[in-house]
Amino acid sequence: MATKLGEKAALVTGASSGNGRAIARRFAEEGASITVADIREDPRMGGDPTHELIEESGGTAQYVECDVSSIADLQAAVDATVDAYGSLDVMVNNAGVERQLPIEEAGEDDYDWLMDINLKGVYFGSQAAIQQMVDQESSGAIINMSSIGGIRGLDDSSLYCTSKGGVTNLTRQLAIEHGENDIRVNALNPGFIETAMTMEDGETADDILDQTPLGRAGQPEEVADAALFLASDESSFVTGHNLVMDGGFTA
């Protein structure tokens, strides 16, 4: 059966849980070999590790311990992908965290922790992937996880929105820099998605859902479908785009 990502190798950061886990599983269903790169192997919401589920369904996956705030870890995850599968064709810079604080209460430690994961991790994850894709002289797709917080403000989320705004514009910049190498760089901008990250804060959830025309939270599988579009040849003329999937929240 023809698959949408047949023979491609994909590295997904933060793929042990939530959106990254759904993306990794969806890509594997479409024939990609997967590297799950995360600081933890066990999903935050419980269940079997992502790479085990993929292998049980007949797919190909490996787990690599990787802290995206470490450039060395990111490079090691790219190298492990190339060692195992022969190339890196799709990079999903998905790992991210949130810390809600009014700006007056945010300390330098909060700032450094969040930016190191959400922005530095995406910046150097993209750098490591692009270096590999340019070296292997083949086309590639990079998908960066932004958020609706990358295109508007959210309650007490100056740290998160600053980081995701950076991801939004970094995506445009890298699309311009590497179009000539046939490397497409796009971002996903989900609204409220039901994952361990959002289940921690019921009050914010209610606020956002009240303003969501579709009147419900999104599911990680819906984010994964959008990621599949950006990873596959179905989006072959799409680059530098921020794809919003938010149930109409920003409409």
Ligand SMILES: NC(=O)c1ccc[n+]([C@@H]2O[C@H](COP(=O)([O-])OP(=O)(O)OC[C@H]3O[C@@H](n4cnc5c(N)ncnc54)[C@H](O)[C@@H]3O)[C@@H](O)[C@H]2O)c1
């Ligand atoms: N859930 C939402 O509503 C929502 C909306 C928009 C954007 N996002 C973005 O989606 C991405 C995934 O979020 P999620 O909701 O699936 O969260 P989650 O907490 O369910 O999963 C995040 C995963 O990232 C991993 N991770 C955390 N720090 C890491 C690090 N330093 N290095 C490597 N891995 C690390 C965690 O271990 C976890 O497995 C994030 O970038 C988040 O900002 C989420």
